[in-house]
Amino acid sequence: MIPCYKVLCGEPRRKCVHTTRTELSLQNGCVLWGNRIVVPPPGRGKLLEQLHEGHPGVVKMKSIARSYFWWPRLDHEIETKVKTCTDCQMVKAVPAAAPLHPWQVPERPCSHLHIDYAGPVKGQMLLIIVDAYSKWLEVYSSGTSTSAVTIEKLRQAFAQHGLPDTIVSDN
Numbered sequence: 043m044i045p046c047y048k049v050l051c052g053e054p055r056r057k058c059v060h061t062t063r064t065e066l067s068l069q070n071g072c073v074l075w076g077n078r079i080v081v082p083p084p085g086r087g088k089l090l091e092q093l094h095e096g097h098p099g100v101v102k103m104k105s106i107a108r109s110y111f112w113w114p115r116l117d118h119e120i121e122t123k124v125k126t127c128t129d130c131q132m133v134k135a136v137p138a139a140a141p142l143h144p145w146q147v148p149e150r151p152c153s154h155l156h157i158d159y160a161g162p163v164k165g166q167m168l169l170i171i172v173d174a175y176s177k178w179l180e181v182y183s184s185g186t187s188t189s190a191v192t193i194e195k196l197r198q199a200f201a202q203h204g205l206p207d208t209i210v211s212d213n
């Protein structure tokens with residue numbers, strides 16, 4: 043692989059995505075890329091440690107770095123730093139909770155049923171049927187929770203209470 047012909051990189055050219063020589067300048071002995079100091083390899087580790095102080099997370103670390111300094115694959119190194127830091131992973135923002143979608147309150151009993159299986163309890167699967175209107179609970183026990191059994195138990199329930207308009211289940 044032909045090495046990058048650009049300054050201070052050393053990456054294979056295929057991977058190198060950074061600035062050209064013409065965008066670099068020299069000020070007080072520091073190489074700058076725009077306003078950012080191009081940090082030579084010996085200083086990078088320590089700077090990364092400082093950047094990581096207080097575990098601010100990838101976005102904040104990149105944002106601070108963007109204002110002050112740069113080196114090839116800096117973003118990648120920041121990501122790796124955070125990914126391999128236990129503290130950062132523990133405080134990583136959990137995804138925002140999806141808003142609850144309440145079911146419409148039915149107008150009469152036995153129109154809207156919620157069903158699910160619980161168990162096994164003492165070798166039995168329990169088909170639980172809850173009426174959304176009255177909160178009435180029906181429980182049918184069976185050795186298995188197959189479709190055939192479920193249909194049979196639902197038929198029993200419908201024979202007693204009438205056909206519902208809606209059944210909610212998790213498949």
Ligand SMILES: [Zn+2]
Pocket residue numbers: 094097098124127128129130131
């Ligand atoms: Zn951390």
